Amino acid sequence: MKWNLVRRARDTDLVTCSLCLRVRRGSAWIEAEAVITELHSYELDVPPRLLPGVCDDCADAILLRRARTAEAIAA
């Protein structure tokens, strides 16, 4: 059996938020449990590959924290 060493994007690739662990579906970020239920990922021959990301809410929270820190330093 030959292994294909080229890593290609697959339909089952899932981008997950590294902070809150929600998964991107289209333009929305939804709970991992809901995605597992929707995709029946446990029935796939190959498990979904998880790609790291940061969701909009967590990105906003980080930017807000940084802005506050910058204000505190400037004050």
Ligand SMILES: [Zn+2]
């Ligand atoms: Zn998040």
